[in-house]
Amino acid sequence: MAKVLISDKLSDAAVQIFRDNGVEVDFQPDLGKDPVKLAEIIGNYDGLAIRSATKATAELIAKADNLKVIGRAGIGVDNVDIPAASAKGIVVMNTPFGNSITTAEHAIAMMFACARQIPEADASTRAGKWEKSKFMGAEITGKTLGVIGCGNIGSVVASRAIGLKMKVVAYDPFLSAERATEMGVEKIEEVDELLTRADFVTLHLPKTATTANLLNAERIAKMKKGARLINCARGGLVDEAAVAEALKSGHLAGAAFDVFAEEPAKDNVLFSAPNIVCTPHLGASTSEAQENVALQVAEQMSDYLTRGAISNALNAPSVTAEEAPVLKPWITVAEMLGGFAGQVTESAIKEIEIEYVGRVGQLNLKPLTAALTANLLKPLVGEGGVNMVSAPVVARERGIKIAETRKDEQGAYGTYMRLVVVTETQTRSVAGTIFSDGKPRFIQIKGIGLEAELQPAMLYTTNTDTPGYIGALGTTLGKLDVNIATFALGRAEKGGEAIAFLGIDGEIDKDTLARIEALPQVRQAKFLRF
Numbered sequence: 001m002a003k004v005l006i007s008d009k010l011s012d013a014a015v016q017i018f019r020d021n022g023v024e025v026d027f028q029p030d031l032g033k034d035p036v037k038l039a040e041i042i043g044n045y046d047g048l049a050i051r052s053a054t055k056a057t058a059e060l061i062a063k064a065d066n067l068k069v070i071g072r073a074g075i076g077v078d079n080v081d082i083p084a085a086s087a088k089g090i091v092v093m094n095t096p097f098g099n100s101i102t103t104a105e106h107a108i109a110m111m112f113a114c115a116r117q118i119p120e121a122d123a124s125t126r127a128g129k130w131e132k133s134k135f136m137g138a139e140i141t142g143k144t145l146g147v148i149g150c151g152n153i154g155s156v157v158a159s160r161a162i163g164l165k166m167k168v169v170a171y172d173p174f175l176s177a178e179r180a181t182e183m184g185v186e187k188i189e190e191v192d193e194l195l196t197r198a199d200f201v202t203l204h205l206p207k208t209a210t211t212a213n214l215l216n217a218e219r220i221a222k223m224k225k226g227a228r229l230i231n232c233a234r235g236g237l238v239d240e241a242a243v244a245e246a247l248k249s250g251h252l253a254g255a256a257f258d259v260f261a262e263e264p265a266k267d268n269v270l271f272s273a274p275n276i277v278c279t280p281h282l283g284a285s286t287s288e289a290q291e292n293v294a295l296q297v298a299e300q301m302s303d304y305l306t307r308g309a310i311s312n313a314l315n316a317p318s319v320t321a322e323e324a325p326v327l328k329p330w331i332t333v334a335e336m337l338g339g340f341a342g343q344v345t346e347s348a349i350k351e352i353e354i355e356y357v358g359r360v361g362q363l364n365l366k367p368l369t370a371a372l373t374a375n376l377l378k379p380l381v382g383e384g385g386v387n388m389v390s391a392p393v394v395a396r397e398r399g400i401k402i403a404e405t406r407k408d409e410q411g412a413y414g415t416y417m418r419l420v421v422v423t424e425t426q427t428r429s430v431a432g433t434i435f436s437d438g439k440p441r442f443i444q445i446k447g448i449g450l451e452a453e454l455q456p457a458m459l460y461t462t463n464t465d466t467p468g469y470i471g472a473l474g475t476t477l478g479k480l481d482v483n484i485a486t487f488a489l490g491r492a493e494k495g496g497e498a499i500a501f502l503g504i505d506g507e508i509d510k511d512t513l514a515r516i517e518a519l520p521q522v523r524q525a526k527f528l529r530f
Contacts, residue, residue: 002068002305004047007032007054010073014049014294021302023047039063047071047301050079058084069304071297074099074284077314086315093300093312096387097152098293099284104156106283107202107232108164110256113277114228115140115200117254120275138199138228138253141165146198148191148214149205149233150175150183151381152397157202158185169194172205172398174380176348177424179399187348195223200230206382207234217242225251232258232283235265244273258283314387323364330360330417333432333440334368336454336530337419338375340430340442343528344460345376347423351401352376355431358415361406369404372419413443442488448499450490455503458528463521465491465498472519473500480512497523 002023006015009029018025026045031038032054042048042064049071050056056070061084070080072094085092113119116137124131145161147154150172158168168185171194180187188194191214195201201223205211215229215238223229229252231238240261246252256277260268263281270276284290303309310316341352354369374391377398386394395402409415416433431444442452446462459482463469470489477484486503508516508527516525 002046003044004049004301004305005031005042005045006049007038008049008051008073009053010049010051010294010298011291013291014073014298017295017298018302021306023302023305035060042067047305049073049297049301052076052079054079056080056085061085061088061090064088064090069093069301071301073290073293073297082315091304091310091316092314093297093304093310094314094387095293095296095300096312097393098296099286099289100152100156102286102289103232103283104153104160104204105286106258106279107153107157107204107230108160110230110232110258110277110279111145111200111202111228112140114230114254114256114275117275119277140200143167143199144169144197146171146188146194146201147185148172148194148201148203150180150185151204151394153233154202154204155183155397157204158183166200169197172380173346173348174377174398174400176350176399178350179397182399192219192222195219195227197224198227199224200228202230203233203237205233205237205380207236208379208382210379212236213239215239215242217245220246221251223252226253228252228254228256230256232256235259235261235263241269244269247273247275312387323367327363327367329434329438329440330363330368331371332454333417333434334372335375336440336442337417337430337432338372339378339530340445340460340528341419341421341428342376342379344524344526345421345423345428347425349376349398349400349421349423351403351422353403353405353420353422355405355407355418355420357407357411357418358409358413360415360417365404365406368417369402372417373402376419376421416443418444442501445490445499445501446497448490448492448497450488450499450501452488452501453486453503454530455485456530457504457507458530459500459502459504459508459516460524460526460528461500461516461522462524463498463500463519464523465493465495466521469498469519469521470500472521473516476516476519477502477504480515482506482508482512 004018004023004025006027015025015027039060046066047069051073058081067090069091075094075096077094080092082092117135121135144167147158147170150170161168162184169188170185171188171191175187217239220242243255254275258279259281300311370391373395374386377386413433416431418431420429432440432442435441440454483505484502488501491498513527
């Protein structure tokens with residue numbers, strides 16, 4: 001009988017689901033707060049069910065000799081070392097949709113509290129002051145709400161705001177014009193434009209390398225004077241010191257934060273600022289949401305431990321044991337193609353077409369398409385916000401059409417996968433296959449043939465085909481102390497558009513990338529992670 005440890009607080013109903021499915025349960029809801037004791041006993045269990053208190057670190061996972069699955073009741077998996085779990089063959093699951101409504105409602109509540117200064121007015125009234133003239137609020141009706149990140153939660157916020165008779169403008173590079181029209185929101189192409197127009201700004205996007213410190217001092221200065229800012233998404237999306245200064249100067253009329261750069265937030269620069277509402281990361285804290293995610297994670301883990309079914313897995317494909325050996329290398333190709341396109345695409349995606357050519361077209365395409373779509377969406381949605389199971393749903397919510405095409409063997413490679421991405425501004429394609437050594441290769445980008453082996457860190461440039469470019473690029477990278485591991489080239493025609501795709505050691509920061517982009521032949525340069 002499989003044995004699961006529940007180290008955080010889950011409902012009795014969730015515990016019973018495990019038992020009803022023939023899974024033995026050890027319910028110790030406070031154990032997650034004692035990492036030493038948890039590490040001592042973790043080797044006895046097949047499954048670990050957690051919320052946010054338990055930290056599934058690499059050190060803990062190293063001691064989990066029998067662990068097969070970690071289930072996170074909730075969407076965020078910041079407390080799970082997914083690479084460490086993957087290396088040990090442990091499936092990591094989350095429940096991406098269980099608390100969307102609750103988080104969206106909290107953002108709306110925070111907007112009202114901020115607009116009407118409810119917490120301060122409450123404290124003043126309780127103190128017997130009756131300062132009616134001090135707390136002059138602002139109406140919500142007729143105001144413009146700027147939603148930054150219009151995915152699962154942001155779209156719910158937009159819907160509620162429209163019901164409140166607000167005008168909603170939204171910035172989300174993955175939001176198509178058709179989906180925006182369907183939702184009744186106006187799509188904005190640039191964050192800065194949204195900031196200059198919105199009376200209220202609310203954030204609903206993950207924290208990634210792209211979104212970290214998205215609203216810095218410069219951007220906060222571009223917000224309308226008297227605007228109000230709400231963050232119920234992730235700490236670190238906003239420069240908190242800059243917000244505090246904007247509140248003190250009166251540039252911002254108010255702010256409401258449920259998340260902070262460092263949590264627990266017991267000493268934060270925002271706490272001393274005027275006209276701010278702060279809550280201790282309560283976005284998902286309703287009895288309904290907590291119950292939903294607890295029941296969902298119990299069902300998912302039970303299905304995996306008793307029947308081998310995988311759902312909402314962040315690091316494993318949803319495939320049967322028989323299919324896995326055949327599908328595994330092609331899933332890597334799918335992730336490679338989706339990861340490439342997701343990192344280089346900068347405008348809203350309208351549709352994608354995946355061509356399965358040759359033998360790969362005879363396989364179960366669902367996990368391949370899901371793996372590709374998930375990696376395509378991850379740069380904007382975030383690691384925890386999309387996985388192989390949720391990818392089709394997330395794509396549909398964003399108005400992205402997905403088409404699959406099977407074709408007979410053709411071309412020099414016989415069997416391969418090709419992804420075509422159609423955005424509002426361009427059509428881009430990338431293709432890949434498996435070589436005889438079992439390793440995936442890029443074989444075509446934007447219709448230009450090349451052979452590039454997949455590396456964890458890669459530099460991609462499009463450039464004009466002129467003499468001296470390879471030398472200039474290599475010299476520049478050498479001066480910047482960037483070591484080249486692999487180097488692949490391709491061109492459309494002599495003197496026309498060309499591509500360079502390099503495997504490199506280490507990272508490339510923004511300043512280094514800017515130096516590369518400054519080369520006269522370069523049209524575009526991207527640092528990609530795989």
